[in-house]
Amino acid sequence: MSETNGKILSVKDLKTYFQTEDGVVKAVDGITFELEKGETLGIVGESGSGKSVTNLSVMRLIPEPPGKIVSGDIVFNGIDVRKLSINEVRGIRGKRMAMIFQDPMTSLNPFLKISTQLMEVTRLHLGHSKKEAYDHAIKMLKTVGIPDAESRVDSYPHEFSGGMRQRVMIAMALSCDPELLIADEPTTALDVTIQAQILELIKDLRTRMGTSVILITHDLGVVAGMTDKIIVMYAGKVFEQAPTAELFATPANPYTKGLLKSVPDPAHEEGTELYQIPGLPPDVAHLPPGCPFAERCYRAEDICRRDFPPFVQINANHHSLCHFAQEVYAESVAESENGKTANIQMKINE
Amino acid sequence: MNENGNDLISIQDLRVHFKIGGGLFKETKYVKAVDGVSLDIKKGETLGLVGESGCGKSTLGKAILRLTEPTGGQVFYNGKDLAHLGAREMREQRKNLQMIFQDPYASLNPRMTVGQIIGEPIRTFGLKNGKSIEERVQDLMETVGMSRRFVKRYPHEFSGGQRQRIGIARALAVDPEFIVADEPISALDVSIQAQIMNLMERLQAEKNLTYLFISHDLRAVRHLSDRVAVMYLGKIVELAGGKEVYREPLMPYTIALISAVPVPDPEIEAKRERIILKGDVPSPINPPSGCPFHTRCPYAIEDCKRIVPKLVEIKPKHYAACIRINPEKPHIEENSKEGLGAIGAGV
Numbered sequence: 001m002s003e004t005n006g007k008i009l010s011v012k013d014l015k016t017y018f019q020t021e022d023g024v025v026k027a028v029d030g031i032t033f034e035l036e037k038g039e040t041l042g043i044v045g046e047s048g049s050g051k052s053v054t055n056l057s058v059m060r061l062i063p064e065p066p067g068k069i070v071s072g073d074i075v076f077n078g079i080d081v082r083k084l085s086i087n088e089v090r091g092i093r094g095k096r097m098a099m100i101f102q103d104p105m106t107s108l109n110p111f112l113k114i115s116t117q118l119m120e121v122t123r124l125h126l127g128h129s130k131k132e133a134y135d136h137a138i139k140m141l142k143t144v145g146i147p148d149a150e151s152r153v154d155s156y157p158h159e160f161s162g163g164m165r166q167r168v169m170i171a172m173a174l175s176c177d178p179e180l181l182i183a184d185e186p187t188t189a190l191d192v193t194i195q196a197q198i199l200e201l202i203k204d205l206r207t208r209m210g211t212s213v214i215l216i217t218h219d220l221g222v223v224a225g226m227t228d229k230i231i232v233m234y235a236g237k238v239f240e241q242a243p244t245a246e247l248f249a250t251p252a253n254p255y256t257k258g259l260l261k262s263v264p265d266p267a268h269e270e271g272t273e274l275y276q277i278p279g280l281p282p283d284v285a286h287l288p289p290g291c292p293f294a295e296r297c298y299r300a301e302d303i304c305r306r307d308f309p310p311f312v313q314i315n316a317n318h319h320s321l322c323h324f325a326q327e328v329y330a331e332s333v334a335e336s337e338n339g340k341t342a343n344i345q346m347k348i349n350e
Numbered sequence: 351m352n353e354n355g356n357d358l359i360s361i362q363d364l365r366v367h368f369k370i371g372g373g374l375f376k377e378t379k380y381v382k383a384v385d386g387v388s389l390d391i392k393k394g395e396t397l398g399l400v401g402e403s404g405c406g407k408s409t410l411g412k413a414i415l416r417l418t419e420p421t422g423g424q425v426f427y428n429g430k431d432l433a434h435l436g437a438r439e440m441r442e443q444r445k446n447l448q449m450i451f452q453d454p455y456a457s458l459n460p461r462m463t464v465g466q467i468i469g470e471p472i473r474t475f476g477l478k479n480g481k482s483i484e485e486r487v488q489d490l491m492e493t494v495g496m497s498r499r500f501v502k503r504y505p506h507e508f509s510g511g512q513r514q515r516i517g518i519a520r521a522l523a524v525d526p527e528f529i530v531a532d533e534p535i536s537a538l539d540v541s542i543q544a545q546i547m548n549l550m551e552r553l554q555a556e557k558n559l560t561y562l563f564i565s566h567d568l569r570a571v572r573h574l575s576d577r578v579a580v581m582y583l584g585k586i587v588e589l590a591g592g593k594e595v596y597r598e599p600l601m602p603y604t605i606a607l608i609s610a611v612p613v614p615d616p617e618i619e620a621k622r623e624r625i626i627l628k629g630d631v632p633s634p635i636n637p638p639s640g641c642p643f644h645t646r647c648p649y650a651i652e653d654c655k656r657i658v659p660k661l662v663e664i665k666p667k668h669y670a671a672c673i674r675i676n677p678e679k680p681h682i683e684e685n686s687k688e689g690l691g692a693i694g695a696g697v
């Protein structure tokens with residue numbers, strides 16, 4: 001496991017399970033990916049497919065019990081993350097690797113002022129004095145576009161709007177210039193103009209510090225503009241992995257195709273329903289044998305319901321978990337050559 | 351605009367000012383989260399509400415339902431002034447007026463199972479009992495794309511998007527007449543987003559539901575909304591038909607907003623131009639004089655600093671609040687010499 005050649009993070013065959021009353025939830029079930037220095041990886045996929053759990057595992061933030069990383073390797077900058085003691089993890093977390101959490105209210109303490117929470121980070125990791133930390137807190141709030149930061153810094157989380165809380169999280173994650181930034185739906189609560197500003201901030205960190213970024217988002221427009229490569233998750237598994245442009249142009253997995261097709265299309269007229277992938281998301285505590293997507297897949301044949309699909313290599317950087325990966329890929333190539341790519345061009349003002 | 355007989359909700363000059371600071375050494379200040387909003391929501395329509403983070407959308411939504419007490423103005427529901435209803439009457443109306451909260455986790459009781467959470471309003475309003483509650487709950491879960499097996503799980507055992515759907519199921523449980531849906535699909539993948547939007551439209555067609563749909567996702571707003579209201583610093587600055595506002599935005603703020611939407615195509619993303627609004631977002635504690643947008647507007651002129659623009663009908667059913675546009679000249683001509691453009695563009 002040499003981490004020399006520019007690799008900042010490597011996750012290999014990660015499995016994270018939860019014990020529930022209803023059986024074992026295999027939230028993450030054999031995830032593998034790598035991230036180079038300065039690279040941005042996008043993670044997209046079904047709600048509940050394990051995107052957050054994957055990254056919480058990397059940060060060693062899985063509540064145990066009921067959760068447990070049951071197997072796999074997580075190597076950050078040559079450090080075996082799974083072997084670290086809690087104290088060692090605390091020394092890295094927030095400083096060398098930082099995470100913007102999906103749900104701000106679960107990670108902000110409702111009883112502490114915003115200032116207190118921001119100051120904690122830099123006092124711990126940057127050795128700031130009280131005064132320095134306070135000034136830094138105000139500066140960071142300004143950076144993420146909170147107006148009148150001086151007056152607002154001593155507010156409590158419930159006094160902030162949804163998007164303002166999200167920006168507090170972002171300020172917290174960026175305050176120590178981390179080497180690895182994990183951003184879990186960082187801009188869902190933000191309007192497009194502030195979203196653009198935050199994305200610029202992340203890009204700037206990337207150029208300035210060579211920070212590597214993992215960006216989890218449902219917004220396919222954001223991944224399109226921000227990432228170098230993408231993994232698509234479904235039911236705790238990587239369904240497809242490819243460089244960004246290639247994934248959009250020629251997806252090789254039926255789930256990815258369905259996802260790209262579900263985005264509202266401005267050409268779409270009133271009265272017609274939006275495309276949605278048929279059926280219900282899988283229950284990862286009770287997966288059937290075979291492909292977890294088979295029940296909902298337009299391409300499924302008997303073999304899909306019987307055997308678990310192989311992770312097929314399309315080319316050096318493009319893989320797809322599907323019995324018919326090559327065929328689906330060929331189909332996409334043909335479609336894109338015919339100019340009717342599944343990836344809809346979505347200029348909002350046609 | 352409120353002579354219409356088919357208004358379900360009529361909002362007049364609504365204000366919500368929050369007091370902050372105070373205490374010994376700090377002067378008391380007010381956040382003017384909602385600052386004089388007048389709007390009518392017609393029965394059976396979807397009114398989209400968009401605007402910058404912190405501009406007051408959630409506060410407006412909550413104030414309409416009196417989940418936050420307004421500090422001024424009135425809200426009429428079916429002609430009844432909600433502010434003058436007693437506690438009991440208000441509770442009765444609650445069944446008809448539901449909210450899907452923006453922050454799903456904070457709005458779900460961590461000690462209740464999903465089944466209890468969704469079943470609670472059904473029980474409270476005595477709509478069903480025993481076994482039939484259970485059935486109703488499980489049906490609702492499937493309606494929002496969740497397995498009925500999850501019914502015994504607790505909120506913390508769910509992903510972000512799953513929690514959001516619990517909130518949706520809870521709001522739908524009592525068959526309300528009006529729903530404030532505050533960012534109901536922001537944490538969902540696009541396929542489930544489509545499912546929820548289709549569901550909302552279907553329920554609207556079947557039951558003549560009325561929605562106030564708050565979202566940052568302009569594509570979703572465009573798809574669902576009959577009309578769209580654009581909010582800036584506590585005020586409505588543009589109001590128009592759902593398609594119209596995208597086809598022909600009039601307010602400089604709306605134009606900038608629409609230009610910033612990311613496009614799911616890496617090639618287009620690499621080339622496109624956005625109007626990124628420069629300059630600090632003004633504070634609702636000390637909103638700018640005159641037009642609240644003048645500090646960032648590329649078209650602002652001296653008068654914009656002084657005159658508070660009114661929401662006027664610029665084109666049929668298309669309202670905007672900008673002193674530089676009027677029914678004769680609905681579009682601002684390229685910035686004239688007297689423009690303060692530099693204020694907005696430079697910083």
Ligand SMILES: Nc1ncnc2c1ncn2[C@@H]1O[C@H](COP(=O)(O)OP(=O)(O)OP(=O)(O)O)[C@@H](O)[C@H]1O
Pocket residue numbers: 018019020025026027028046047048049050051052053054063066067102284506507508509510511512537538539
């Ligand atoms: N503490 C827990 N106990 C039991 N199950 C859990 C727990 N946390 C997460 N899960 C389950 O693990 C699966 C993966 O959850 P995760 O939060 O990673 O999804 P996600 O891909 O981030 O989804 P979303 O897009 O909705 O945020 C889900 O089925 C979820 O219900």
Ligand SMILES: Nc1ncnc2c1ncn2[C@@H]1O[C@H](COP(=O)(O)OP(=O)(O)OP(=O)(O)O)[C@@H](O)[C@H]1O
Pocket residue numbers: 158159160161162163164189190191368369370381382383401402403404405406407408409410452634
């Ligand atoms: N309880 C409160 N006390 C003090 N200020 C508050 C309170 N609730 C909201 N505010 C302030 O009111 C303003 C409007 O907040 P609101 O939550 O309505 O914004 P929003 O438009 O919903 O934003 P977002 O898109 O980020 O959710 C913000 O400046 C916020 O900080």
Ligand code: SF4
Pocket residue numbers: 601602603641642643644645647648649650651654659671672673674
């Ligand atoms: S009133 Fe003036 S500042 Fe406001 S939007 Fe119009 S031009 Fe811009």
Ligand SMILES: [Mg+2]
Pocket residue numbers: 051052053102184509510511
């Ligand atoms: Mg998640």
Ligand SMILES: [Mg+2]
Pocket residue numbers: 161162163407408409452532
């Ligand atoms: Mg809000």
